[in-house]
Amino acid sequence: MTYIYILILLARRANIFRLFADQNFLAGETAVLTGPxxxxxxxxxxxxxxxxxxxxxxxGLEYVGKxxxxxxxxxxxxxxxEIIKDTESSLNINLVQCISKGRRMDYxxxxxxxxxxSKIIPxxxxxxxxxxxxxxx
Numbered sequence: 001m002t003y004i005y006i007l008i009l010l011a012r013r014a015n016i017f018r019l020f021a022d023q024n025f026l027a028g029e030t031a032v033l034t035g036p037x038x039x040x041x042x043x044x045x046x047x048x049x050x051x052x053x054x055x056x057x058x059x060g061l062e063y064v065g066k067x068x069x070x071x072x073x074x075x076x077x078x079x080x081x082e083i084i085k086d087t088e089s090s091l092n093i094n095l096v097q098c099i100s101k102g103r104r105m106d107y108x109x110x111x112x113x114x115x116x117x118s119k120i121i122p123x124x125x126x127x128x129x130x131x132x133x134x135x136x137x
Contacts, residue, residue, distance in 0.1 A: 016064070017045055018054045025063050027082040031055060033075040041067075041075060053077055060084060094119045099130050 019041070025031055033041070041047045048070050055077065056062040062083040069076035095117045099105055105122070112120055 016052045016054045017041070017047065018056060018062075020057070021055045022057050024059075025055065025057070025061070025079055025082075027063065027079050029079050030068065031063070031065070031077045031079055033077065034073060038071075038073060038075045042070060042072070055079070089116045089118075091116070092119075093117045094121060096121045096123060098123055098125050098128055101130050105130075 019033075019037060021031065021033065021037070023031065041053070047053065047067060049067050051067045052064070053067060054062055054064050063079040064081045064083065065077045065079040067075060068078045093116060095112050097105075097108055097112075097120060099122050100108060109120055
């Protein structure tokens with residue numbers, strides 16, 4: 001019966017809410033969620049008992065499960081199946097960026113990293129206004 005439920009969850013994967021939980025889990029265990037995650041799942045997304053959910057961590061592992069206990073400050077999730085995902089992009093994207101004024105360059109680096117840029121090459125052009133001191137450079 002459990003295997004059929006896992007297959008149904010995987011088939012309906014687009015409807016499963018994914019939640020980051022930086023913990024070490026094992027398939028078959030019960031994960032305990034607390035704090036703002038519980039508020040978001042219960043009150044914002046209206047998820048209750050028997051709702052499918054997916055938990056993932058920073059190690060590249062994802063666990064498909066279902067909520068088995070839902071209380072105001074605590075939620076228990078039965079982890080049914082482990083999925084190993086490769087989240088790194090196969091594309092090698094390089095960004096050549098002129099140095100910007102103020103904190104704009106920091107923002108550009110942050111957003112480029114979030115989008116999957118693998119290499120950022122800062123340059124100074126003939127129209128670059130920014131003059132960096134030794135510490136900032």
